[in-house]
Amino acid sequence: MKLRIGVAVAGVVVPLVLVNTPSAAQLETARLEVEQPDATPYYWQVPGAGERRLKLAGFDVEHGAGGAVQVVGDQSVADRLAGLGYRPVRHDTVYKEVLPRVQDVGVQTFYGGYRTAAEHSRRLTDVAAAYPALTQVYDIGDSWRKTQGQGGHDIRAVCITRKQAGDCALSPNSAKPRFALIAQLHARELATGELAWRWIDHLTRGYGSDAEVTSIMDTTELWVVPVANPDGVDIVASGGNQPLMQRKNANNPTGCSGATGGVDLNRNSTFKWGGAGTSRCGETYQGPSAGSEPETKALEAWFRQLFPDQRGPGDTDPAPVTTRGVMITVHSYGNLIMPPWGWTWNANPNAAGLRALGQKMAAFNGYTVRAEGDTTGTTDDFTYGNLGIASYTFELGSSSGNCGGFFPQYSCVDSLFWPRNKGALLTAARAAKAPYAS
Ligand SMILES: [Zn+2]
Structure with a gap:
């Protein structure tokens, strides 16, 4: 039996052809991919890019390491950069590990x-x-x-x-x-x-x-x-x-x-x-x-x-x-x-x-x-x-x-x-x- 499942990758639905009957685990993986594209934000280094051009193109641009332009966004943003001919390099995560700490009662x-x-x-x-x-x-x-x-x-x-x-x-x-x-x-x-x-x-x-x-x-x-x-x-x-x-x-x-x-x-x-x-x-x-x-x-x-x-x-x-x-x-x-x-x-x-x-x-x-x-x-x-x-x-x-x-x-x-x-x-x-x- 052939089964076709649409998997959303960065907003584009790619037909996925599975030759054999998928296992429950495979179906679960496909479902997760459909529902959860990677929305984790990263800092991306964009070698050779001009800050002004990227800003005009609507990117979230910040001061990068070593003078390189940096863009903030998830995988879909990196895909957009790649689509424009840039080669974004994942630099670091936006979110850091949140450490527990003792805090005064009632402080928000x-x-x-x-x-x-x-x-x-x-x-x-x-x-x-x-x-x-x-x-x-x-x-x-x-x-x-x-x-x-x-x-x-x-x-x-x-x-x-x-x-x-x-x-x-x-x-x-x-x-x-x-x-x-x-x-x-x-x-x-x-x-x-x-x-x-x-x-x-x-x-x-x-x-x-x-x-x-x-x-x-x-x-x-x-x-x-x-x-x-x-x-x-x-x-x-x-x-x-x-x-x-x-x-x-x-x-x-x-x-x-x-x-x-x-x-x-x-x-x-x-x-x-x-x-x-x-x-x-x-x-x-x-x-x-x-x-x-x-x-x-x-x-x-x-x-x-x-x-x-x-x-x-x-x-x-x-x-x-x-x-x-x-x-x-x-x-x-x-x-x-x-x-x-x-x-x-x-x-x-x-x-x-x-x-x-x-x-x-x-x-x-x-x-x-x-x-x-x-x-x-x-x-x-x-x-x-x-x-x-x-x-x-x-x-x-x-x-x-x-x-x-x-x-x-x-x-x-x-x-x-x-x-x-x-x-x-x-x-x-x-x-x-x-x-x-x-
Ligand atoms: Zn500021």
């Missing part, structure tokens, strides 16, 4: 310890209550879902300093210089929000006992937004021990399925917006207009409240040596410190000063300092371009191993990311009074 976490968006917010409330003389928390705007009446979150910022009269006000003319750090603008970059918390904890717990922290907090305002894209973090966390790969916000354009909806908040900023990602379902979709998203609006309004405009309007106008203020937006992955510009490969007019401070920070985390002019609408182009403050994108971690990629094991936050970056963040804080004078 996922994937071995990472906090949910609600947990981040609750923690911020707790820290403000515990350290009233050192902190001030602000609601700086709503996430997209909140603006739609679909749940969502407030976006919250904390100012940390030894508060004197007039400190931590939402006014750009502050007595103390300011260092602003934001994290998890890209929701799936899990370690970034946790790094923000190690920073908050180091400051609040260290005041009065750690001489360096005390000195910095007596003279500087340290502002932190631990989760800039809380809706996205809700989507990521909904996957539990297999977090969803949501990068963008939750503003779902119709016609996009799965985790591909949303706007890339690091392509949506108003400075030189446009041209980054025009495909609505692409991972780098820039949005329908400059600053269209509520998260972008909230962050940009907040930055303008923290820092006066200290740079001229021309592309080649340098910010003066008297400029105050540093901003770091924390992403993953790539082991990079990236100053502006993103919108052009031309050097920005403060390139030397930005590079000098970048190298001082790199002395601690070992990252490569490098500008890449292939993206528009980034946060750091906005804060440097509009306000003149020294601005950087950090890309935490490597592309492989248990501490690599978007979903490193939770223990890597304390074993790797925080110890490597602590000195870098302290350096940024000390530089806030004159970042271009170093």
